[in-house]
Amino acid sequence: MKNALSTPILRGSLDALPLFIPAIPFAFVFGVVVANAGIPSWLGWSSSPIIFGGAIQVTLFTLLGEGASVAAAVSAALIVGARHLFYSLTLAPRFQDQPAWFRWVGSYVLIDQVFVLSQINRIEEPGIFRRYYLAAGFTFWALWMTFTALGILLGPAIPASWGFEFAAPVLFVSLMMAASDRGDKLIAAAAAMGVALTFSHLPHRAAILVAVAISVSLMLLIRRRPA
Amino acid sequence: MTTAIILTGLGTYAMRAFFIFALARYSFPPIMLRALEYVAPAVMGALVISMMTNTKGELTAGWAESLGLLGAAVVAKWTGNHIFALLSGMGTFWIIRWLI
Numbered sequence A: 001m002k003n004a005l006s007t008p009i010l011r012g013s014l015d016a017l018p019l020f021i022p023a024i025p026f027a028f029v030f031g032v033v034v035a036n037a038g039i040p041s042w043l044g045w046s047s048s049p050i051i052f053g054g055a056i057q058v059t060l061f062t063l064l065g066e067g068a069s070v071a072a073a074v075s076a077a078l079i080v081g082a083r084h085l086f087y088s089l090t091l092a093p094r095f096q097d098q099p100a101w102f103r104w105v106g107s108y109v110l111i112d113q114v115f116v117l118s119q120i121n122r123i124e125e126p127g128i129f130r131r132y133y134l135a136a137g138f139t140f141w142a143l144w145m146t147f148t149a150l151g152i153l154l155g156p157a158i159p160a161s162w163g164f165e166f167a168a169p170v171l172f173v174s175l176m177m178a179a180s181d182r183g184d185k186l187i188a189a190a191a192a193m194g195v196a197l198t199f200s201h202l203p204h205r206a207a208i209l210v211a212v213a214i215s216v217s218l219m220l221l222i223r224r225r226p227a
Numbered sequence B: 001m002t003t004a005i006i007l008t009g010l011g012t013y014a015m016r017a018f019f020i021f022a023l024a025r026y027s028f029p030p031i032m033l034r035a036l037e038y039v040a041p042a043v044m045g046a047l048v049i050s051m052m053t054n055t056k057g058e059l060t061a062g063w064a065e066s067l068g069l070l071g072a073a074v075v076a077k078w079t080g081n082h083i084f085a086l087l088s089g090m091g092t093f094w095i096i097r098w099l100i
Helices: A008-020 A023-037 A041-051 A054-065 A070-080 A084-095 A100-108 A112-120 A126-154 A164-179 A183-198 A203-222 B002-022 B030-036 B039-051 B063-079 B082-099
Strands: none
Touching (some): A008 A023, A008 A112, A008 B082, A023 A054, A023 A126, A041 A126, A054 B002, A070 A203, A070 B002, A084 A112, A084 B030, A084 B039, A164 A183, A164 B039, A164 B063, A183 A203, A203 B039, B063 B082
């Protein structure tokens, strides 16, 4: 059992499971958004494998449901998802010693939680990193496919008054603490929170992009000398 | 509708793949590698704030939410366990909401 648990594939899957918990109420919110947008269930669900990004999918269908043009809805959804450019940049060095197929497949499952897992568990050996990353990514993928289907079929099965949606910011606070294994990283997180609050009036969560850019630049200025 | 889903899917994939492919042979200078260490904590912090603000940019967190997040942060730092952090965050949130 100890050997089985120490394999990167099993560890990746097990690490992904608790991170998926807040995505369950979100999948039911997604189901309601699809129903309100007045589109066929299967078409709404098809966005799960095609887009594979909860906030992006919800933004797209909310705006289309409100009667926005395709161009407006797609660009808004992509601005919401633009933080993935930061993930791509941050992981680029880790993908350099990987085979080409992994660049194609790994990019597909590069979601918030997979990104942060790859940053918390710094795995140096390329083969182990690859297996861990894919296991975490496709565990998430399989669960998201299943629960968005359930969300569309069952509708609002979890009453909003229970406040289960609050699990998402709670998890991300926990991930923020795990990603801040040094004091300067915690300062970067706090700075980003402050900037995000200052710019929170910007549409489509653009404050996230401004916050990351300013926080990272600020940290570089503070720590110009190598540690 | 189908066009919108496919365009968003292609755009999302392009953003995820962009630097992984564009910088596949780029030799990262040390200062850049150091900068990238701050991306994960910064994005997580910014995401939390974006989840706690409404579309007008107003903070929606009351006592229950703020103390719930604080509780989760303390437990996460202390135990390093996301399930414990989730339980304490949600527990604090529910208890304070029930008390007020």
